[in-house]
Amino acid sequence: MARKHHKPEEIVAKLRQVEVMLAQGKTTAEAVRTIGVTEQSYYCWRSEYGGLKLDQVKRLKQENGRLRKAVAGLTLEKLVPEGSCVGKLVSAARRRACVEHVTGKLEVSERFACRVLGQHRSTQRKVPRAADDEAALTESIINLARQYGRYGYRWITALLRAEGWRCNHKRVERIWRREELKVPARQPKRGRLWLNDGSCVRLRPERPNHVRAYDFVEDHTRDGRKFRMLNVVDEFTRECLAIRVGRQLRAADVIDVLSDLFILRGVPGHVRSDNGPELAATAVKNWITGVGAKTAFIEPGSPWENGYVESFNGKLRDELLNAEVFNTLAEAKVLIEQWRRHYNTVRPHSSLRYRPPAPEVLLTSPLPSSVGHPPTSSGQAAAMLH
DSSP: OOOOOOOHHHHHHHHHHHHHHHHHHHOOHHHHHHHHHHHHHHHHHHHHHTOHHHHHHHHHHHHHHHHHHHHHHHHHHHHHHHHSSSSSSOSSHHHHHHHHHHHTTOOOOOOHHHHHHHOOOHHHOOOOOTTTHHHHHHHHHHHHHHHTTOOHHHHHHHHHHHHOOOOOOHHHHHHHHTTOOOOOOOOOOOOOTTTTTOOHHHHHHHHTEEEEEOOOOOEEOTTTTTEEEEEEETTTTOOOOEEHHHOOOOOOHHHHHHHHHHHHHHHOOOOEEETTTTTTTTHHHHHHHTTOEEEEETTOGGGGGGGHHHHHHHHHHIIIIIIIISSSSSHHHHHHHHHHHHHTTTTOGGGGGGGGGOOOOOOOSOOTTTTTOOSHHHHHHHHHHH
């Protein structure tokens, strides 16, 4: 026979019944036998509910219910953040998604989930409305990310602004993360030898054509044959002045490239390079000194002292050499020269406020009728420039 489960009100009523029978002179065994329980159960009930009345039992039941809800609420408040998501909830959209996930998984109310996760209920229930150009902007971002696979969202923002889009980097980053586009891995920072005796460490570019740097980069064609590239950059403007490509590049080739640049762009104040055999050759050193420039050789085994051209070499290898297969040397020359022009005129540079080093100036509208006459005020001059 199944044991009957008694409610607290029924237990208190039976205990009062036993008290009445005991007051009439009956024994405990007779009174307990009357209510239909064992003496052990009677003494357990009396130890727990003895001396209570029915109204007191009802209040105790209500307090126990509130206590259980409070304990359950505290437990849920710990479970909700653990089961919502991984990471910080910094955006309203992510909080909205976490609230929906929690309400479906833990079966709690929307009000409770919003309170625990710190989401306002009006924000949770507000339907997000996308801008009219959201789809077109997303398509442009995806196309640029597909075309320039090693660019982050900040460079993509600069390219979008160059195309005419009016958007900030925060909106582009939101779309970038929503579409799960790739973000290039961060490179570790390198220390600098401030106390090194080399003059190139203390030498800083102060103006265009002040310090030029050059270095060699190697790659190979499809047949496995190596070819070399001589890269020359202006450290102040970050512009790549020339890239000479050849199977073999010797001191004579270095002098040939530098002479063309000196004739076209003038003689720089300093020429920085490492201590390679072609770059530290006596003929190259004497030739640079003879035209009126100064040499600045870095310390042996310290490529970070020639950081500008080393940074350019890394971008060249990351964005072009690691992504292209050169069938012939002629094809390599064409593709490398195309990339050099893109680097100078189109590619955003983070140290130049995401502008290219040498952007091309295109005249998209006819000149005003006042061309040839000096402007009458600074405002008119600014208007003509823009």
